[in-house]
Amino acid sequence: MKRVVKLLQGNEACVEGALMAGVRFFGGYPITPSTEIAEGMARRLPTIGGRFIQMEDEIGSIASIIGASCAGVKSMTATSGPGFSLMQENIGYAYITETPTVIVNVQRGGPSTGLPTKVSQSDTMQAGHGTHGDYYAIALVPSSVQEVLHFTIKAVNLSERFRTPVILLLDEVMAHMREKVDIPNPDEIEIVERKRPTVPPDWYKHFALTATGVSAMASFGDGYRYNITGLIHDELGFPTAEPSEIVAMLDKLKQKIVKHAESICEFETNGMEDDPKVAILSYGIVARAAKQAVIIAREHRLKVGAIRPTAIWPLATDSLRKRLKNVRQLIVAELNQGQLINLMKQHIDQRHTEIIPLQRYDGEIISPGQIFNKIKEIKHHGSEI
């Protein structure tokens, strides 16, 4: 079969990925720098029998996609910082009601209106802890336009597999940068559908406690009539205040994510094969600069490696620690005042690995040269590289 290659920006690749994954409902509200996703969906969805709706605000957008998902349709929304803040309450609702949804957040500078057209990674923490109450998030972080396409498909698949909201965390550069994208053939990609009930309606429990932590999901109109509520509920979906039922439900929600951290979050490494003592950890667009910085450093005979997670929520902490076993100094590079670094400090033994910040929050990206300078600085302070 002839390969299709396109020059796409990240937001366009996201639209392609979503449609391939089977998204047929999009509810959105215009916001820079994510708007091209809504525009693409508005144009494309009605041509394939899907539906797009421009809602009155971002709260309405996420509410509409949760509703559409309850009706059995794969659903997505896209926004940026301020809109992502508005969505937080209903992200918690999608989580507690175990409704598959995908929320794309194209990060821009904050807080508040912040820097609407500039790059940032300052929603790193919000993606994981934005909603109130205990919450275990999935947030995928692609680092090329090609990956935006594949991670959008992956986000839809994970939301269906785990019956949970999944966040695709992009940034302004990732969204607007244009790169060559290999459009996969439909038979090359795996599409996951939510598990459907096989029991008769009378036996059906919308929130059944199962061994895998994921229960089958019927859609509205399928003949299984049940209640969904944002209140803590029992297996049937009726509100409960029974302590044992509360704990069972909250543990179910947590465990289905936490137990699969190692399969959700993978790592890409560069120059880690010869056990460098200095490494750079970053995600998204910054990981591209880190990759280049490794090449520059190696040209200067400095043994440095780079590591990047493909998801920051949940973080596969066991394999992260294994990969950092020989690293004595870890540069955590990010586009904010220090969010990813706090996660690293939480999970890495600092007696063994020194954690060094490299932060930029002036609306510009971190360049390979800037990372290389940091490496030279470390070397200058007497580290063996």
Add this chain to the structure above:
Amino acid sequence: MAQKSDMAQKSDVVHHYLRPKKKFPHVWCSGCGLGVILGSLIRSIDSLQMSKNDIVVCSGIGCSSRLPVYIDFNTLHTTHGRAIAFATGIKVAKPKLKVIVVTGDGDCLAIGGNHFIHACRRNIDITVILANNWIYGMTGGQFSPTTPTGSRGTTAPYGNLEQPFDPTSLAIAAGAAYVARSTVYHVNQLDKMIKGGLEKKGFSLVEIISNCHTYYGRLNREGDPVKMLQWQKKHAMPIEAARKLPPEKLEDKFITGVLHDVDKEEYCHRYDRLIRELANASRERS
């Protein structure tokens, strides 16, 4: 076998739609108008002769929003103020479903006001059942967007300084296709108003003046449920009668009945048409 009384037959209808697995009693205070609304909604749905499987009842947060959990349909109890936005997603994704929203004056008109007017504007086929008791009941008696000026709430201890919304005027101005008002006293009229809303292809609002004797009644010395229903009886004026009366005779009345009923293209219908048009255009090109 002797034929069952009219009352017994009506009661059978209600029981047919109550959830067998849900534990009663309900959460409402005794004498609350929401029980009447529940019964009326069930009878109105029953008259449509639709499958229970094709009916979705959506709600937000508040006393009225606890209603869907008791009835045997597809029910979605959402976040405060957002029921109409959730309902919009359901309806657009699966237009064959009959989508009903049960909400209150705080849920629909304060926190959810924006979703309400925009659903009217889109003329999407959703029926909103608005239980208007002029107060936030579940949180304990705070004034709402429909509390009359001067009336008391726990957050209006010296009387409400603001002017109230008229939700029906708001809905008409925003583009709703069907707007009606009734009370929990005028049950037969209420059944007709809800049925009219459910049958309307487009956005419909049925505002129901209800009683919260526990908070509104107590804080404003309006008395017990019976007294509050008597007030409704005395002050409700059917629109047909109101048209014949001079304005000064209507000063202390509120108008009931079908206030607005127009035919215009519904949102999902329009979207279906777009899908067909695009498919035809694509066939013609190829």
